[in-house]
Amino acid sequence: MTEDLRPSHTRGHRLVKILVVILLSLTPFAALSAPPPAEVQMPKSLFIPLAGLDQAGRMGGITVNRPTKPNGAAAIICPGGGYGRLMYEPEGQKIARWLNEHGITGIVLQYELPKGRPEVPLRDAQRALRIARANAPLWGIDPQRLGIFGFSAGGHLASTAGTHFDEG
DSSP states (O other): OOOOOSOHHHHHHHHHHHHHHHHHHTSOHHHHHSOOOOOOOOOSEEEEEEEEEOTTSOEEEEEEEOOSSOOSOEEEEEOOSTTTSOOTIIIIIHHHHHHHHTTOEEEEEEOOOOTTOTHHHHHHHHHHHHHHHHTHHHHTOOGGGEEEEESTHHHHHHHHHHHSOOOO
8 A cells, every 4th residue: 555645735735626626516517607696795705603602702603705706606614623623724714715716605614613512513514504595696606506515524514514404
């Protein structure tokens, strides 16, 4: 068995590229040919609180990072951190900026850490999906082209949100 000797950030970028390709390949081809939604006046980056302060006094929420030339696609990004902390910048905002370079709106989820309550991060991910769908026209995204992915614990959270969805 051969060991991968590339730096971990190179493997991570490759993984992000693969996830984006998968996300976009799931989009109906008809939506790809549709013109992007009309440009709306909204800040390039916008923080929206989800609930209130978590047990450590931090505000959970989503940060919507809009590209200069949006193509209607959007992705909710769940940073990793082993459910003990959030790797917000390297696995959240940095990935959102990369998505923005490709016309994709990056929505970084700053979920509340579970601290023994496993339902808490899932609640936040589901709430983020509902908020993104409800604000899709304002944010210039197509709700049919909204995905969710993450890294490490955030990847677990994203897959859980994709299989334990609610009516919202």
